[in-house]
Amino acid sequence: MKNDRVKKLLMISVSVLLIVLAAGIFFFNHNNKMVLEGPQGEIATNETSAQAWAKFYPAHWDSYQANYANTEKPSHFTAKPYLTAIYAGFGFAKEYNEPRAHVYTIEDILAIDPARKKAGASCFTCKSTQVPEMMQKYGEQYYLMSFDEIKEEFSEAIGCLDCHDPKTMELRLSRLALIEALQRQGRDVDKISQQEMRSLVCAQCHVTYYFQPGSKKITFPWDKGVKADQVLAYYDEMKFSEWTHPDAGSGMVKPRHAEYETFQDSTHESAGLSCADCHMPYTKVGSKKISSHVWQSPLNNIEQSCTTCHRNGIDWLTSRIKTIQSQVKQTQDLAGEAVVEAINELKISQAAANVDQAKLKEAQELHRQAQWYLDFVVVTNGYGFHNPTETLNNLSTAIDAAHKSAQKAREARGLK
Numbered sequence: 050m051k052n053d054r055v056k057k058l059l060m061i062s063v064s065v066l067l068i069v070l071a072a073g074i075f076f077f078n079h080n081n082k083m084v085l086e087g088p089q090g091e092i093a094t095n096e097t098s099a100q101a102w103a104k105f106y107p108a109h110w111d112s113y114q115a116n117y118a119n120t121e122k123p124s125h126f127t128a129k130p131y132l133t134a135i136y137a138g139f140g141f142a143k144e145y146n147e148p149r150a151h152v153y154t155i156e157d158i159l160a161i162d163p164a165r166k167k168a169g170a171s172c173f174t175c176k177s178t179q180v181p182e183m184m185q186k187y188g189e190q191y192y193l194m195s196f197d198e199i200k201e202e203f204s205e206a207i208g209c210l211d212c213h214d215p216k217t218m219e220l221r222l223s224r225l226a227l228i229e230a231l232q233r234q235g236r237d238v239d240k241i242s243q244q245e246m247r248s249l250v251c252a253q254c255h256v257t258y259y260f261q262p263g264s265k266k267i268t269f270p271w272d273k274g275v276k277a278d279q280v281l282a283y284y285d286e287m288k289f290s291e292w293t294h295p296d297a298g299s300g301m302v303k304p305r306h307a308e309y310e311t312f313q314d315s316t317h318e319s320a321g322l323s324c325a326d327c328h329m330p331y332t333k334v335g336s337k338k339i340s341s342h343v344w345q346s347p348l349n350n351i352e353q354s355c356t357t358c359h360r361n362g363i364d365w366l367t368s369r370i371k372t373i374q375s376q377v378k379q380t381q382d383l384a385g386e387a388v389v390e391a392i393n394e395l396k397i398s399q400a401a402a403n404v405d406q407a408k409l410k411e412a413q414e415l416h417r418q419a420q421w422y423l424d425f426v427v428v429t430n431g432y433g434f435h436n437p438t439e440t441l442n443n444l445s446t447a448i449d450a451a452h453k454s455a456q457k458a459r460e461a462r463g464l465k
């Protein structure tokens with residue numbers, strides 16, 4: 050009898066212990082996990098309106114709404130007056146503003162200067178959740194449609210569908226150009242780590258691209274690698290120019306916001322960070338913890354963006370950012386002046402009599418290179434913070450090529 054009692058008691062206490070343990074694990078995990086609210090109910094597979102996701106993810110919707118506070122879009126020309134000279138003959142010379150929040154993309158694109166509408170429907174490709182839908186609707190014709198032909202059809206800015214699968218909320222890629230570029234690199238897009246996805250969702254738009262001649266299809270020029278020299282080599286090989294500089298006569302190529310490319314191989318990227326680590330840090334919303342959906346300058350919230358890893362304090366971090374950026378700005382201005390000097394020399398030589406055509410061509414080729422390396426830095430947001438050493442390296446390459454271009458242009462008209 051005594052034995053039975055002991056057995057019973059043992060069984061009861063083991064069960065109680067197990068229950069307590071299970072509850073403990075449950076609460077421990079619960080408190081340490083990001084709180085996933087859904088999916089509760091159904092979001093349609095192609096729900097382009099972010100508002101329709103709001104009732105399932107109210108905390109994320111509130112965070113997304115906070116983007117509206119980010120309204121400034123100053124012109125790049127104020128701080129970089131040489132840009133109008135280097136972009137001469139191209140739409141960017143008319144207008145080029147700094148970016149602002151994701152929620153303003155439709156408003157901003159509809160307000161662009163008519164000179165910049167030449168790219169056509171493609172302008173909308175990084176601006177709206179409706180893009181995959183439009184590509185399905187129009188097929189390859191999408192790229193060939195004019196800006197005005199398609200503009201009425203877009204109403205939704207960047208939203209949930211751009212980065213999430215509505216059924217599972219997993220991160221996913223919705224942009225064809227990125228998927229195709231990764232596939233050409235031999236990657237299986239269904240087997241990408243979560244941490245890499247936290248950068249690749251941004252790489253759908255924060256990258257450089259070009260329009261394929263003829264089809265105008267948006268393509269990422271990454272087949273030789275994503276770095277400035279590798280992308281230029283890719284364009285050189287296909288003898289690609291986007292426009293001819295009217296003063297210099299050089300065939301030009303145009304980089305665009307290469308944040309993802311610049312970030313690759315940086316100190317932070319090689320340490321395993323992703324874009325979301327700094328730009329979507331965990332934030333407390335009431336008793337919940339969510340990834341911030343306010344895409345902004347980390348300078349606005351260094352506490353959340355950096356101090357999870359760096360214990361050096363906000364002042365140190367701010368001063369590191371400011372120092373890197375002001376050094377980049379200084380070197381960028383030198384490169385800007387050097388490229389303008391090359392353009393001026395080329396302009397004189399082009400008009401001169403008895404000019405040595407071979408030397409002139411060489412000078413134009415050097416101008417193309419110089420401007421490419423400079424522009425790769427200019428158009429990349431963050432003023433070099435994402436990869437300070439590489440950024441300064443690109444700028445020094447630009448300065449050197451620009452000086453050589455100016456020198457060759459002078460030689461072409463018989464000067465020493």
Ligand code: HEC
Pocket residue numbers: 119122147148149150151153154155157158174175176177207211212247250251252253254255324325328329344345346
């Ligand atoms: C569908 C395209 C798209 C995706 C995806 C995207 N962005 Fe953007 N992003 C843009 C565009 C376009 C702008 C500029 C909007 C404007 O000025 O109207 C922008 C602006 C920004 C800004 C600047 C805000 C400011 O204050 O100047 C930051 C920061 C940013 N994005 C970070 C990210 C991060 C981080 C990711 C990935 C988690 C990401 N973006 C994903 C297209 C995209």
Ligand code: HEC
Pocket residue numbers: 083084085086099102103106109110113207208209210211212213218220243246247250251325329338339340341342
């Ligand atoms: C530019 C890309 C992008 C857009 C747009 C976006 N998200 Fe996210 N979202 C992310 C990333 C990155 C994470 C972090 C995922 C991870 O690490 O697993 C995330 C995480 C989440 C999570 C998981 C919990 C968390 O906070 O980590 C939810 C839920 C979510 N987002 C809802 C939304 C909703 C709702 C919208 C639209 C209002 C939206 N997201 C728009 C990129 C995006």
Ligand code: HEC
Pocket residue numbers: 248251252255308309310312317322323324325326327328345346347348370430431432434435
């Ligand atoms: C280690 C932290 C960190 C990582 C990782 C990071 N960034 Fe940044 N990012 C910054 C800082 C700091 C700035 C400079 C902010 C400023 O000048 O106000 C910045 C600026 C930007 C800007 C311009 C914002 C503005 O308001 O001017 C964009 C867009 C951007 N980053 C996108 C990205 C993308 C896309 C990735 C991933 C490929 C990425 N960032 C990875 C820290 C980071």
Ligand code: HEC
Pocket residue numbers: 316317320322326327347351354355356357358359366367369370
């Ligand atoms: C997820 C962790 C993490 C976050 C978030 C993070 N860093 Fe770092 N940071 C690192 C690591 C790892 C290194 C490599 C050096 C080291 O181990 O200390 C580093 C290096 C640096 C360096 C030295 C860079 C160099 O090239 O020598 C600076 C400056 C820096 N971080 C600033 C920042 C700022 C500013 C932010 C926020 C915008 C930030 N970091 C966010 C992990 C992080």
